[in-house]
Amino acid sequence: KEKVKITKEQQALMKVVVEAYNRHQIPQDVAKKLLQEQYSEEENFLLLTEMATSQVQVLVEFTKNIPGFLSLNHEDQIALLKGSAVEAMFLRSAQVFSRKMPNGHTEVLEERIRKSGISEEFMTPMFNFYKSIGELHMMQEEQALLTAIAILTPDRPYVKDQQAVERLQEPMLDVLRKLCVLQHPQEPQYFARLLGRLTELRTLNHYHAEMLTSWRMNDHKFTPLLCEIWDVE
Numbered sequence: 001k002e003k004v005k006i007t008k009e010q011q012a013l014m015k016v017v018v019e020a021y022n023r024h025q026i027p028q029d030v031a032k033k034l035l036q037e038q039y040s041e042e043e044n045f046l047l048l049t050e051m052a053t054s055q056v057q058v059l060v061e062f063t064k065n066i067p068g069f070l071s072l073n074h075e076d077q078i079a080l081l082k083g084s085a086v087e088a089m090f091l092r093s094a095q096v097f098s099r100k101m102p103n104g105h106t107e108v109l110e111e112r113i114r115k116s117g118i119s120e121e122f123m124t125p126m127f128n129f130y131k132s133i134g135e136l137h138m139m140q141e142e143q144a145l146l147t148a149i150a151i152l153t154p155d156r157p158y159v160k161d162q163q164a165v166e167r168l169q170e171p172m173l174d175v176l177r178k179l180c181v182l183q184h185p186q187e188p189q190y191f192a193r194l195l196g197r198l199t200e201l202r203t204l205n206h207y208h209a210e211m212l213t214s215w216r217m218n219d220h221k222f223t224p225l226l227c228e229i230w231d232v233e
């Protein structure tokens with residue numbers, strides 16, 4: 001059985017990515033707000049656009065810290081950010097949802113989200129994803145690396161130099177695979193399950209624009225940044 005070992009360079013790569021991931025966090029905690037009180041559908045939509053806008057800003061800062069990202073072609077940098085923003089938002093939402101909370105709080109949070117204004121048809125795929133992320137009990141290193149891997153997806157629309165993106169994504173995949181083997185020795189399929197979540201994330205991409213436009217309210221207002229990065233308005 002070959003002994004899996006994380007090299008010095010891989011340790012350094014992981015440290016940079018995890019520190020950037022932890023440094024760039026959403027300022028205030030949306031779960032706490034949602035648990036505090038019930039908001040109207042309009043207030044919930046506004047809360048989402050505010051949270052999502054600050055998350056995009058955080059995502060850009062995190063991405064700039066991914067080794068090699070800033071040496072990519074500039075249009076490709078934009079294409080990668082645009083292509084991964086919704087996935088990064090759902091990944092972060094899933095992590096917020098599956099965080100350990102006092103008894104009964106997760107149920108209240110789920111109820112508040114179900115009643116937030118999102119139309120019924122999107123609840124199942126969204127909560128299936130949240131629960132499948134929760135079951136993985138991911139460590140923060142895994143969360144940070146999985147987010148970086150999602151951002152560095154070579155086959156996003158309009159990416160010109162896919163090989164350059166692959167050269168950045170591969171070392172991330174390597175260190176994540178080793179980390180999974182070392183952290184979950186009794187679960188050889190754990191790494192594959194993590195990557196399977198990225199496939200599930202892509203399906204949420206398709207639903208996203210419709211989830212917003214079908215939000216139970218009229219006159220959906222977005223920030224300029226969200227109009228740029230989401231295919232809305």
Ligand SMILES: O=C(NC1CCCCC1)[C@H](C1CCCCC1)n1c(-c2ccc(CO)cc2)nc2ccccc21
Binds near residue numbers: 030034
């Ligand atoms: O604010 C949020 N998410 C932020 C986003 C930036 C990163 C941190 C989380 C929203 C809530 C906004 C207010 C109404 C209730 C949902 N949310 C969603 C969510 C996100 C997007 C859509 C539409 O595409 C639908 C739902 N899932 C959540 C799971 C847990 C906690 C909040 C969660």
